[in-house]
Structures are given as C-alpha cells and as structure tokens.
Amino acid sequence: MIRVRFAPSPTGFLHVGGLRTALYNYLFARHNGGKFLIRIEDTDRTRMVSGAIEKLFEILKWCGIDYDEQPVIQSERLDIYKKYVKELLEKDLAYRCFCTHERLDEMRKLQIAKRQPPKYDGLCKKLSKSDSEKLSKEKPFTVRMNIPQDEIKFNDIIRGEIKFHSSLIDDQIILKSDGYPTYHLANVVDDHLIGISHVIRGEEWLSSTAKHVILYRYFGWTPPQFAHLPLLLNPDKSKLSKRQSDVAVEDYRDKGYLPSALLNYIALLGWSTEDSQQIFEINELIEKFSLERCGKSGAIFDAQKLLWMNGEYIRKMPVEELARLSIPFLQKAGFDTKDFEFLEKCISLEHDKIKLLSDIPHLIDFFLKNDIIYDEQAVNKVLKKDGVLTDISEIYSKIKNFTAKEIEIETRKYAEVNSLKTSQVFHPIRVAVSGRTEGPSLFEMLELLGKDRVLLRLKKATQMSADK
Ligand code: GLU
Numbered sequence: 196m197i198r199v200r201f202a203p204s205p206t207g208f209l210h211v212g213g214l215r216t217a218l219y220n221y222l223f224a225r226h227n228g229g230k231f232l233i234r235i236e237d238t239d240r241t242r243m244v245s246g247a248i249e250k251l252f253e254i255l256k257w258c259g260i261d262y263d264e265q266p267v268i269q270s271e272r273l274d275i276y277k278k279y280v281k282e283l284l285e286k287d288l289a290y291r292c293f294c295t296h297e298r299l300d301e302m303r304k305l306q307i308a309k310r311q312p313p314k315y316d317g318l319c320k321k322l323s324k325s326d327s328e329k330l331s332k333e334k335p336f337t338v339r340m341n342i343p344q345d346e347i348k349f350n351d352i353i354r355g356e357i358k359f360h361s362s363l364i365d366d367q368i369i370l371k372s373d374g375y376p377t378y379h380l381a382n383v384v385d386d387h388l389i390g391i392s393h394v395i396r397g398e399e400w401l402s403s404t405a406k407h408v409i410l411y412r413y414f415g416w417t418p419p420q421f422a423h424l425p426l427l428l429n430p431d432k433s434k435l436s437k438r439q440s441d442v443a444v445e446d447y448r449d450k451g452y453l454p455s456a457l458l459n460y461i462a463l464l465g466w467s468t469e470d471s472q473q474i475f476e477i478n479e480l481i482e483k484f485s486l487e488r489c490g491k492s493g494a495i496f497d498a499q500k501l502l503w504m505n506g507e508y509i510r511k512m513p514v515e516e517l518a519r520l521s522i523p524f525l526q527k528a529g530f531d532t533k534d535f536e537f538l539e540k541c542i543s544l545e546h547d548k549i550k551l552l553s554d555i556p557h558l559i560d561f562f563l564k565n566d567i568i569y570d571e572q573a574v575n576k577v578l579k580k581d582g583v584l585t586d587i588s589e590i591y592s593k594i595k596n597f598t599a600k601e602i603e604i605e606t607r608k609y610a611e612v613n614s615l616k617t618s619q620v621f622h623p624i625r626v627a628v629s630g631r632t633e634g635p636s637l638f639e640m641l642e643l644l645g646k647d648r649v650l651l652r653l654k655k656a657t658q659m660s661a662d663k
Pocket of ligand 1: 201202204236
C-alpha cells in the first residue's frame with residue numbers, strides 16, 4: 196500500500212518549494228490509489244510561528260490538495276518519542292550528553308580555528324551507564340545517537356545509490372533538554388509507525404537521510420523508499436530566494452494567481468512528460484505523474500512563465516467563474532460588486548487582457564466608478580478643441596437603440612461625412628468615456644456604459660478640452 200506524507204514545520208508561510216513537495220506526494224498517492232497524509236513537525240519550539248498551522252491548511256485547501264486521515268501533530272506525541280529514545284539508551288545506541296552550551300561553543304570555536312569540521316567530541320559517550328543515570332537526576336541533558344563507524348548506503352528513486360561515510364556525521368541530538376525530540380528522531384519514528392512507504396522531499400534533506408537510515412537500522416525497521424526532489428533555483432541558478440521572486444504561496448494567491456495555474460507550473464519544476472507537455476489540468480497531472488520522470492538537476496523557477504501560464508488559464512476560464520473569483524479583488528479595491536451580471540459583462544470585454552485576477556479592478560474601474568480619473572497625457576494628446584465631442588454628443592443623444600452596432604454605424608458615418616480619419620473620432624471618444632487611451636472594443640464599451648453615462652462623460656470631456 197502506497198502511503199506518503201507532507202511533513203511541514205510550522206515556521207512561517209508555505210514556501211513554493213514546500214508546495215512542490217506537497218504536490219508531488221499528492222500526485223504520487225492519487226496516481227497509485229494510495230494515501231496522502233499530513234504531519235505537522237512542530238518539535239522545534241524555538242522556530243514555531245503562531246498561526247502558521249492554520250495558514251498552511253488554508254493554503255492547501257485553496258490549492259485543492261486534499262489529504263487522507265487525521266493530520267498527525269508531533270507535539271502531541273512526546274511520550275511515544277521518549278519511549279523510543281529510552282530503547283536506544285538501553286541498547287547503548289544513544290547516550291545522554293550533559294555538556295553545557297558554553298562547552299559546546301568553546302569546542303566548536305576551537306575546531307573551526309584548527310580548520311576541523313565542527314563535531315561533538317564524544318566526551319559524554321565515555322560516561323558509565325550508572326554515572327549517566329545518576330547525573331540525569333541532577334542536570335539537564337540531551338540524548339545523542341551513537342553514530343557507527345562505517346559506510347551508510349541507501350537507494351534514492353531519483354538519484355540512485357547514495358553513500359555517506361559516517362565519520363562525516365555528528366553524534367546527532369535526538370532528544371533535546373526541553374523533552375522534545377529533534378526532527379531526525381520524530382521523523383523516523385512517525386514515518387515507521389504511520390506506515391509511510393515512500394518519503395518524497397527536497398534535496399536539502401539528503402544528508403539527514405543518512406542519519407535516518409542509521410536510526411531505522413537501530414530500531415530494526417525497514418526504511419521507506421526515498422525520493423529527493425531537485426532544488427528550486429532562481430533564473431541565475433542561485434538557490435531560490437525571496438530577493439529574486441516571491442516564495443510564499445500566499446503571495447501568489449493574493450496577487451491573483453489561480454491555484455490550477457500555480458499547481459500546473461509547480462508540477463513542472465522537476466518533472467516532465469516525454470513530450471514536454473506544458474498545460475495540465477490536475478486530473479491529467481495525477482494520471483501522468485511518476486517519480487521515474489523526476490530529474491536530478493535544479494529546476495529554475497521562472498516567474499514570467501508562471502505569469503504566462505496564469506494568463507492561459509484565465510483565458511480558458513468561463514467569464515462567470517472569472518467574475519466570481521474577481522470579487523474579493525474588486526472589493527479590496529473598494530468597488531461595489533452587487534451587480535454581478537454587469538461585472539460579468541465588464542470582465543468579458545477585457546477577458547483577453549487579464550493575466551492576474553488582481554489586474555481586473557484596474558482594467559474595468561471606469562465601468563464601475565462614476566468619477567473616472569483622466570490620464571493627463573491622454574487628455575493633452577487626444578482631447579482637442581475641434582468640436583468632435585460636441586458633435587458626437589449630439590449624434591449619440593439621438594440614437595434610440597444604444598447598441599454597439601448602432602453606435603458604430605453612426606460614429607463611422609460622422610467620420611466619413613466630415614472627412615475625418617476614424618482615429619480622429621474614435622480616440623477622443625475613448626479618452627472621454629474611459630479616461631485612457633487603451634481599453635476594450637470601443638463600441639461594446641459604449642453600449643455597456645449606457646447612453647446616460649456616455650453623454651455625461653462626453654459633456655465633461657468637452658468641458659475639459661474647452662478649458663485647455
Ligand atoms: N519538517 C521537514 C520540513 O519542514 C520535513 C522534511 C521531511 O519531509 O522529512 O520540510
């Protein structure tokens with residue numbers, strides 16, 4: 196039975212790399228008819244950020260990544276971890292360490308000065324069992340794993356055989372003095388007890404895996420299969436960082452990316468189909484995903500490509516859905532969104548131009564506002580004292596059926612009769628009614644604005660051009 200997990204630490208926001216890990220686990224589970232579980236790794240109390248767990252679930256829900264079973268919360272399982280630490284102590288596979296922070300700092304400084312890799316010197320390993328037992332009643336202590344002196348090997352589905360010499364591995368702390376286990380111990384105990392079949396996580400955990408493999412061996416457990424996903428990189432190949440693009444999934448949500456586009460893009464950061472297909476709905480991702488087609492080399496996070504992809508998804512989306520999704524963005528910009536049908540019509544005129552949901556308020560604001568803001572340059576360049584707007588007002592006031600078609604016929608006729616280029620007529624009308632030089636198709640825009648508003652704005656603009 197395939198059972199995988201996403202095991203975030205609630206230390207802040209969900210990083211796009213974290214979302215990639217969650218997504219690959221999810222796709223792998225759903226593809227294979229297995230289970231996708233969530234485990235909250237909250238044993239490092241110093242790094243906890245309040246509200247992070249709630250935010251994490253909110254983001255997964257927004258992405259549509261659903262999970263099976265009750266999430267496991269590590270901080271609620273301290274007794275379980277203690278039991279396993281005790282077992283290792285009894286078998287001499289771990290030992291208590293009473294060294295103070297000061298001593299450890301001192302030791303590290305000395306090692307660095309001597310250009311040695313910083314590593315615990317094993318002082319407390321020499322304590323007899325009875326001394327250690329006695330001291331544990333008097334002094335705070337941590338528990339360290341006793342690392343064996345040999346080669347640690349394991350197989351990685353993506354990277355093949357991985358070898359580490361254990362001389363490179365420190366006697367890891369597995370239980371801290373505050374009684375909480377460290378990541379390594381809790382992670383291994385839980386993956387085993389919860390029956391995880393495949394551990395799929397980022398490459399940055401590869402060296403931890405060597406320690407985990409030792410723990411599996413110490414407990415006499417069969418390790419799960421491992422798959423370490425490639426690093427995410429900035430376009431300049433450095434490690435993906437906040438300085439070069441947004442890394443928090445919530446920032447993408449708040450900027451108006453669609454979860455479907457974001458998941459599609461993220462899915463391609465380390466995985467591809469043979470024919471390099473680019474656009475996938477989630478069901479197609481589930482159907483086609485495999486760990487065998489994941490690559491080893493770093494994947495470049497290209498924000499421009501993500502933006503393009505979001506635009507593709509928005510273009511394919513029915514207007515009604517787009518209008519519904521735009522509501523929070525319009526409300527945030529201070530617009531009244533009660534007239535949903537009108538909103539749909541405005542959006543449909545600008546559909547092709549929208550790349551982000553957050554583009555929508557700006558693109559359609561002149562439909563929604565009474566007092567439009569005129570772009571000064573447009574006014575200076577386009578609005579002239581040549582009487583066009585006054586004539587057009589006159590003509591429009593006489594159109595009974597104020598439809599795009601009628602308006603177009605009358606407007607073109609006016610240009611022809613007066614030997615004007617259409618642009619000499621169309622441009623000033625556009626600026627007059629919308630305040631800007633660009634926008635949706637002119638006549639449809641006029642129809643949607645309605646005769647009253649159009650006449651009012653033409654009048655105002657005539658005034659403005661006369662004042663020039
Ligand atoms: N808690 C680790 C993290 O924050 C989990 C790593 C793992 O999947 O083992 O990413």
